[in-house]
Amino acid sequence: MAKHIVKRILITIPVLLGIVLLIFFMLNVVPGDPVTVMMKEHLKEDVVENLRKSMHLDDPFFLRYLRYVLDMLRGDLGMSWKLNRPVTKVIAQAFPYTCRLAVAAALFSWIMGIPVGVLSAVKKNSLIDHLSMGVSLFGVSMPVFWVALILQNTFKNVLPVSGVSGWRSYILPTVVLGWSSAGRIARLTRSNLLEVLRNDYIRTARSKGLPPFTVITRHALKNALIPVITVMAIQISSLLSGAVITESVFAIPGVGSLAVSAINNRDMPLLQGTVIFTAVLIIAGNLVADVLYSIIDPRIRVE
Amino acid sequence: MENILSIKDLVVSFASDGRKDRAVAVNGLSLDIPRGGTVGLVGESGCGKSVTSLSVMGLLAENGRVDAGEARFAGQDLLKLPDRELRKLRGNRISMIFQEPMTSLNPVLTVGRQLTEAIRQHSDMDKAAAKARAIELLEHVGIPEAATRFGNYPHQLSGGMRQRVMIGMAMAMTPDLLIADEPTTALDVSIEAQILRLMKDLQRRHGTSILMITHNLGVVAELCDEVYVMYAGEVVERADVFTLFRDCAHPYTRGLMASLPRMTPKGQRLYNIRGTVPNLRAMPAGCRFAPRCELASERCHAEKPGLIDLGGGHLCRCFLRGEAANHE
Ligand SMILES: Nc1ncnc2c1ncn2[C@@H]1O[C@H](COP(=O)(O)OP(=O)(O)O)[C@@H](O)[C@H]1O
Ligand SMILES: [Mg+2]
Numbered sequence: 284m285a286k287h288i289v290k291r292i293l294i295t296i297p298v299l300l301g302i303v304l305l306i307f308f309m310l311n312v313v314p315g316d317p318v319t320v321m322m323k324e325h326l327k328e329d330v331v332e333n334l335r336k337s338m339h340l341d342d343p344f345f346l347r348y349l350r351y352v353l354d355m356l357r358g359d360l361g362m363s364w365k366l367n368r369p370v371t372k373v374i375a376q377a378f379p380y381t382c383r384l385a386v387a388a389a390l391f392s393w394i395m396g397i398p399v400g401v402l403s404a405v406k407k408n409s410l411i412d413h414l415s416m417g418v419s420l421f422g423v424s425m426p427v428f429w430v431a432l433i434l435q436n437t438f439k440n441v442l443p444v445s446g447v448s449g450w451r452s453y454i455l456p457t458v459v460l461g462w463s464s465a466g467r468i469a470r471l472t473r474s475n476l477l478e479v480l481r482n483d484y485i486r487t488a489r490s491k492g493l494p495p496f497t498v499i500t501r502h503a504l505k506n507a508l509i510p511v512i513t514v515m516a517i518q519i520s521s522l523l524s525g526a527v528i529t530e531s532v533f534a535i536p537g538v539g540s541l542a543v544s545a546i547n548n549r550d551m552p553l554l555q556g557t558v559i560f561t562a563v564l565i566i567a568g569n570l571v572a573d574v575l576y577s578i579i580d581p582r583i584r585v586e
Numbered sequence: 587m588e589n590i591l592s593i594k595d596l597v598v599s600f601a602s603d604g605r606k607d608r609a610v611a612v613n614g615l616s617l618d619i620p621r622g623g624t625v626g627l628v629g630e631s632g633c634g635k636s637v638t639s640l641s642v643m644g645l646l647a648e649n650g651r652v653d654a655g656e657a658r659f660a661g662q663d664l665l666k667l668p669d670r671e672l673r674k675l676r677g678n679r680i681s682m683i684f685q686e687p688m689t690s691l692n693p694v695l696t697v698g699r700q701l702t703e704a705i706r707q708h709s710d711m712d713k714a715a716a717k718a719r720a721i722e723l724l725e726h727v728g729i730p731e732a733a734t735r736f737g738n739y740p741h742q743l744s745g746g747m748r749q750r751v752m753i754g755m756a757m758a759m760t761p762d763l764l765i766a767d768e769p770t771t772a773l774d775v776s777i778e779a780q781i782l783r784l785m786k787d788l789q790r791r792h793g794t795s796i797l798m799i800t801h802n803l804g805v806v807a808e809l810c811d812e813v814y815v816m817y818a819g820e821v822v823e824r825a826d827v828f829t830l831f832r833d834c835a836h837p838y839t840r841g842l843m844a845s846l847p848r849m850t851p852k853g854q855r856l857y858n859i860r861g862t863v864p865n866l867r868a869m870p871a872g873c874r875f876a877p878r879c880e881l882a883s884e885r886c887h888a889e890k891p892g893l894i895d896l897g898g899g900h901l902c903r904c905f906l907r908g909e910a911a912n913h914e
Contacts, residue, residue: 483689489645490684491677491704491755501703505694581739582693 291573295566300352302562307348310551310558351555360559361552365545370556374538380447381530381537384460385522387453391461392468393515397508399465400472405499407477415469422466431459431532445534456533460526464518471514475507482506509579513572520568524561589658590763590795591619591642591680596655596665598634598641600866608651609866611637613819615655619763624789624796626806626827628842629816632863635799636685638816639765641665643682644672659763678708681756685768687748691740697724697751698736704758723754727784746777753784760792767799782808803846807831815839818864818874821893824901835902837879873904881906 335341339350354361360370399419403412434455435444443452479485480503488502489495530539538557545554596615599608612634619625627635640646642657642664657664659680664672676682684690692700701720705711711719717736724732727750740748749769756764766785770778786809789796798809806813806827813830815823815838823836834840844857861878864870870877876886885905893903 483684483686484692486645487684487690487752487755488692489676490643490682492673492675492707493677493703494673497703502692502695506692509694580694582741 287577288574291570295570299563299566302566303352303355303559304348306555306558306562307351308344310555311344311347355559360556363545363550363553363556365548365550365553370552373541373553374556374560377536377538377541380535381526381539382523384453384456384526384530384535384537385519387457388461388464388522388526389515389519391457392464392518395461395465396468397472397511400469401476401499401504403469403473404476404480412473416473419466419469422462423470425463427459427463427526427528428532430462431455431529434459435532447535452533452535456526456529456535459532460522460529464522468511468514468518471511472507475510476503479503479507505579509576512579513576516572516575517565517568520564520571521561523568524564588621589618590621590660591617591797592658593617593638593642594656594658596638596641596657597653598637598646599651599653600647601649601651607867608653610653610869611650611819611866612641615816615819615821617814617821619795619797620812621762622793622795623812624798624810626810626813627797627799627816628801628803628806628813630801630842630859630863633816634819635801635816636767639682639767639797639799643676643680643765644669645682674708677704677756677761678759679761680763680765681759681761682765682767683749683752683756683769685771687745687752687772690752691748693740695739696736697738697740697743701736701751701755701758704755708759719758720754723758724751726757726788727751727754728780729754745773746780749773749777749781750784753781753788757788757792757794761794763795763797764789765797765799768801770805771800771802778805785809803842815842818869819866820874820903821901822875822903824893824899826899829898829900835896835900835907836875836904837881837906838875841878 339347342350351361358371360374362368363370363373366373396419399415403415406412438444438455442454443449444455446452476499485498485502488498493502524538526537527539527542529535530537531543534540538560542554542557544550545557594616596612597610598612599610601608615634615638617625617627617638627638629635637646637650641650641652642659644664644667646652652665655665659675662671664675667675691697698717698720701723702713702716705716705719706713709716721732721736724735729735729747729750735743735747740751743751753769764785769785770781773781782805785796788794796809798805800806810827812826813824814821815830815834815836817838823830823834823839825834830839831843834843838859841857841859845859859878860880864874864877870887871890872888873879873882873886873891876882879886883905889905891903891905893901894907896902896907
């Protein structure tokens, strides 16, 4: 088991380097000169030249990549061109907002999604089932910005709809962000549970005289939730990397908003930093999912 | 003799998606299990053996339904019992073992947990007492290092071991009736013999009645006192085991006998009944076995034979009755 985890962690290293290379390459073929970004157009040629040199902008691509990776390993993602502060600091400042929103949205989606999925599976083809699956399909397929705008309009007199001023500011963004995840989790829970309920060991459990509730919770749910839990781990990692649309619409100064402003300002180090931050989180999420999976499922644990 | 279970005229049907008519899987089956006896239910795959036993246990699939009949157990009709009441009997007074030991245990719960939950469901033992009892059960069914095995997950056990666990689980409350649905079909022959010996042994010790479902007449000869032969949802022959092996009356039973490996002289090819079990939705109008029967006459195809008593409780559903035995 420990060996399995160590192996999984080691595998992520080349993956991460590859991702950084890819991001670095893509962002460096995009036009946009940082010096003009920082100084606008009022600069003398020799000053520009010096700046370019001090920022190593004219070095070969590979050298710059190598330097970036080495800095990254020391926890340095460069300076934001626009804000003139270390990218790591900027991200660290935005992350708590994203984190609160992500955790709230994840909890919302689990608390809504899992019970609804279980109920739908148990009452398969009933009105409750059709209703909740309809609503969750709606949740999965509605564009986020559209739901956000509708909620903002509906609740603008009761709840804060922009910026962060206390926990109530998180309510609407949480619902917007958690809604589609809840739908996905409900549908996944339902289909997995229905699948599991067809297994022989469910019949065995019933043949022991266990009541239906125990059969569902003890025998079916644990098996049915194994795939759901992996999805949840990956989901929370993608939520943590910042919900670009939701954060923008509700003006929450998180990592998602940061990425948007980095794009608008052509602030390459910041954009690079947020994208790499996202990638690391997603890789970590997959890793956690994998480890969780092996903890929950004894068949994997022993190998 | 008093019967522990008495099934009368059981009819079970299944709905299928997009069809109005239901497929009748068991058609008017009657079967008695004497207290302390072992009764065999034999027939090819798909003839309705499992459906019969699951109906009695109230474990039919969602699309299945008991349309008629009764199943008397200790003065109660199991088929009319509300689920609450039936649950008190299941795993307690009546238990069941299934065919597939590889899939019949929950992969994410330890063997011990699956045993103790059965015990605690029907008794007020505390955790420690239930654990002690479970380990004792594991020892009884011949599992070495029972205390260690208690904490194992099913995938850590072999097929034979898992079936032993299933038997231990079924015997946890020393039931009056044990329904074993092809408990050895998925196992090696040598393991099969061990499991059958174990069941015999447990029966001797506790006086449990057994309904042994199998398609293997060898298992019947080994274990049973009485045999019901089933074909296409109906009983076609019933006899005590000696009568059945000495002179079975129904051509189908004879076919099954002929396909027994050890009854074939060396070198001779194994006999196979030609054709296959008829489709549930396209049953022959006359005798259900007629299309496959080498002795079928015109009458067999047109008219449906009833179950006739050949004497001494030897029942047979065939116009030719005993005469069939003298042909060939
Ligand atoms: N859930 C179900 N839905 C539809 N048909 C079923 C279902 N369960 C069993 N059957 C049908 O009932 C018949 C008898 O099946 P079964 O009792 O399992 O046979 P066996 O004698 O091999 O145990 C078969 O034709 C089978 O296809
Ligand atoms: Mg069967």
